[in-house]
Amino acid sequence: MPLQGKRILVGKPGLDGHDAGAKIIALTLRDAGAEVIYTGLRKTPDYIARVAVDEDVDAVGLSVLSGSHKELVGLTREKLDEFGAGDIPIFLGGTIPKQDYQELESRGVAAIFTAEMPLDQVVATIERILR
Amino acid sequence: MTFDGSNRAVLAKAVTSAARAGVEQILAQDLSPEHEARRIGFTGPPGSGKSTLIASWAEHRLKSDRSVAVLAIDPSSPISQGAILGDRIRMGSMDTREKFFIRSVASTRLHDGLCHNALGILSVFDRWGFDDAVLETVGVGQTECNIRFITGTVVLVLPPNSGDVIQAMKAGIMEIADIHVVNKCDLPGSRTLARELNSVLAMRSGASTWSPKVIEVSSTAGSGLGELDAAIDEHYLWYRENSDRKTILRKRIEYQLAETVSHQFESLLRDTDLDRFQSLGAAYTELLSGLKQPDG
Numbered sequence: 001m002p003l004q005g006k007r008i009l010v011g012k013p014g015l016d017g018h019d020a021g022a023k024i025i026a027l028t029l030r031d032a033g034a035e036v037i038y039t040g041l042r043k044t045p046d047y048i049a050r051v052a053v054d055e056d057v058d059a060v061g062l063s064v065l066s067g068s069h070k071e072l073v074g075l076t077r078e079k080l081d082e083f084g085a086g087d088i089p090i091f092l093g094g095t096i097p098k099q100d101y102q103e104l105e106s107r108g109v110a111a112i113f114t115a116e117m118p119l120d121q122v123v124a125t126i127e128r129i130l131r
Numbered sequence: 132m133t134f135d136g137s138n139r140a141v142l143a144k145a146v147t148s149a150a151r152a153g154v155e156q157i158l159a160q161d162l163s164p165e166h167e168a169r170r171i172g173f174t175g176p177p178g179s180g181k182s183t184l185i186a187s188w189a190e191h192r193l194k195s196d197r198s199v200a201v202l203a204i205d206p207s208s209p210i211s212q213g214a215i216l217g218d219r220i221r222m223g224s225m226d227t228r229e230k231f232f233i234r235s236v237a238s239t240r241l242h243d244g245l246c247h248n249a250l251g252i253l254s255v256f257d258r259w260g261f262d263d264a265v266l267e268t269v270g271v272g273q274t275e276c277n278i279r280f281i282t283g284t285v286v287l288v289l290p291p292n293s294g295d296v297i298q299a300m301k302a303g304i305m306e307i308a309d310i311h312v313v314n315k316c317d318l319p320g321s322r323t324l325a326r327e328l329n330s331v332l333a334m335r336s337g338a339s340t341w342s343p344k345v346i347e348v349s350s351t352a353g354s355g356l357g358e359l360d361a362a363i364d365e366h367y368l369w370y371r372e373n374s375d376r377k378t379i380l381r382k383r384i385e386y387q388l389a390e391t392v393s394h395q396f397e398s399l400l401r402d403t404d405l406d407r408f409q410s411l412g413a414a415y416t417e418l419l420s421g422l423k424q425p426d427g
Contacts (some may be wrong), residue, residue: 001211030213035237040220051219055235056143084140 001033002127007057011039011048013076016066021093021115025061025122032123045072049079052088058130059110064094070103077108089129133260134198136229142259146234149251157248157391162383163376164257168200168264169367172278174244174304175288177270180314180350182221184288184359185265187350189222189231191360197262198230202253204246206269207237214238218267232261240397244268244275247394250387253281273303280382283374284366286310286359289328291320299331309343309366312359316347341369395422 010026012019019041026036037055039048052060060080064072073092080088089110096104096112104112110129113122134142148156173181182203189199203218216235236246245268246252256264266282268275278285287308299305311332313325328345344362348355399421408414 001213004212026215030208030215031211033211033213035207035214035216035235037216037235038220050139053140054143054232055216055219056147 002123003029003130004033006034006059006126006130007037007055008034008059008061008126009037009039009048009052009055009057010061010063011043011051011076012041012063013043013045013048013072014064014066014068015042016064017041018065019063021065022061022063024119025063025093025113028119028123029061029126032127045075045079048076049083049085052080053083053085057088059089059091059126061091061093061126064092064096067095069094069096070100070107073104073109074107091126091129132258134200134230134232139232142232142255143234145255145259146252149248149255150234150236150246152248152251154391154395157251157387160251160254160387162250162254162387163380164254166260167257168253168261169284170253170264170266170282171284171286171363172266172268172282173286173288174268174271174275174278174308175312175314176272176290176293179270179288179290179293181267181270181288182218183350184312184314184348185267186222187353187356188359188363189263189265191356192263193228193230196230198260199232199263199265200256200259200261201231201233201265201267202246202249202256203233203235203267204238204244204249204269205235207239212237212239238269240394241390242275243277244271245277245281245390247390250281250383250390271304273301273305276304276307277386279307280386283370284309284363286312286363288312288314289324290315291318291324293324295327299328305331309341309370310359310362311343311345312355313345313347315349315351316355317349317352321347340373341366392422 008029010022012022026038029036039051091111092109093113101112111125173185175181185201192199205214205216205218207214214237219233219235222233239247253264268278285308311328313321325345325347332343346355346358346362348359399418405414
């Protein structure tokens with residue numbers, strides 16, 4: 001299994017209440033061999049970063065549909081760095097406009113997944129990031 | 132090191148190291164440390180409310196300024212080996228408190244409701260000076276009793292309507308609990324279950340001087356938690372006075388050796404091409420000889 005032994009947090013920061021996508025990703029990662037910690041809806045970046053540290057995860061995946069992805073990603077990255085987990089990569093999914101990609105990547109997002117991306121491509125990308 | 136909320140990242144790495152320990156690291160572990168956290172095991176069938184109950188009880192506990200660490204185990208997939216570690220989602224706002232630490236772990240290939248090197252992870256909590264170390268098993272059935280050997284107090288969490296007197300008389304998990312929680316007692320069926328459990332427990336004449344308790348709890352309604360907390364305290368005092376340290380240690384050694392051998396055997400089996408053996412006997416002999424080599 002490509003993600004065997006990897007621990008990945010799937011988080012829903014902010015106020016949007018739709019987590020079908022996050023759940024599909026969680027199950028896909030599980031089926032690729034990963035141990036997935038799903039945080040549930042409407043969590044703060046501070047909370048997500050603390051859980052990521054406690055659980056000693058290899059990566060943090062964030063799902064954002066509310067449009068505030070720049071702020072939420074930036075805050076999560078800051079908190080992770082603050083808690084001594086600067087080495088944990090963040091990947092992002094949701095409704096993310098193409099014009100934001102560059103800025104997000106400069107804020108430390110390792111990969112951005114769109115809704116139409118095939119799931120095996122998502123797994124392959126995460127596998128590459130964690131190699 | 133003592134846990135003070137600010138050094139969570141260091142503790143988290145120590146737990147990971149124990150969770151992934153190889154044979155040599157496991158064999159070097161101190162199974163009877165000087166400071167030992169009170170070890171409380173919560174077990175019971177899937178969906179009986181173990182995680183929510185632990186969170187509610189821990190919240191009660193933290194009020195008396197105790198520190199609590201939780202090892203929450205969820206099942207691994209038999210197909211992909213992956214897992215959804217969902218216990219902590221039930222622990223809501225609890226789980227980033229300064230005196231509270233949770234680690235979610237997958238059961239990997241174990242079938243006893245526990246995880247690889249659970250004893251080693253619990254001893255990390257000891258070394259970090261926690262007052263209470265809680266182990267939450269995978270949702271279990273009737274036979275997963277190893278939690279008895281690695282924790283001091285076993286709390287069996289049952290949902291209402293989980294069987295009648297005959298179920299309660301069966302051998303297995305019903306015999307090993309110190310405290311039976313009839314959980315979700317705001318739902319119908321809980322009073323009957325509590326009564327039947329009490330009647331069966333009263334018929335038992337074990338060698339132990341501890342009489343297992345039955346407590347009705349509802350995390351939603353917030354009822355029964357004080358009673359549960361008192362029962363855990365009472366059992367711990369009894370356990371400290373009445374249990375023989377040597378016997379406890381021997382059981383831990385037995386458990387650790389059996390778990391270490393089976394863990395190593397499973398990975399050997401996975402990495403061995405069985406087709407090259409002429410007979411089962413030949414495969415058995417070679418696999419056993421492979422066990423002699425610590426995998427580091």
